[in-house]
Amino acid sequence: MTERRRNPRRISAALDLVHLVIGGLVVILAVLAFLDPQAHPVFFPLIFFLAALLSCINGGVRIATAGRDHKRQAAGIAAVVAGVVCAALGAVSAVIML
Numbered sequence: 523m524t525e526r527r528r529n530p531r532r533i534s535a536a537l538d539l540v541h542l543v544i545g546g547l548v549v550i551l552a553v554l555a556f557l558d559p560q561a562h563p564v565f566f567p568l569i570f571f572l573a574a575l576l577s578c579i580n581g582g583v584r585i586a587t588a589g590r591d592h593k594r595q596a597a598g599i600a601a602v603v604a605g606v607v608c609a610a611l612g613a614v615s616a617v618i619m620l
Contacts, residue, residue, distance in 0.1 A: 530587065537583055544576045563619050570612030577605030 548569055555565035581601030588594035 533583060533587065537579070540579055541576070544572050548572050548576075567612045567616035567619060570608050570615055574605040574608035574612060577601050577608060581605060 551565045551569050551572070555562050555569065559566075578601070581598045581604075584598030584601060585595055586598075588598060
């Protein structure tokens, strides 16, 4: 079996696409949520969960591409931790919304 090598350009392009899609969703949900918060309370936890997803993806890619660079690995771990914190805030927001 041939082992597929990770192409940095492919990873970068995929990461850019993920940023565009999730960033666009966050902006749209934030505008709708702040225009009429009483009608769209479910958007607040979704915004937190999307931010957590994006942060965890960034951290995972940074960790995977860091190699032996400990500073980049630490930055990736910090991004994943920030994603976990955002997910916790989203869970708290969802519980409070109920």
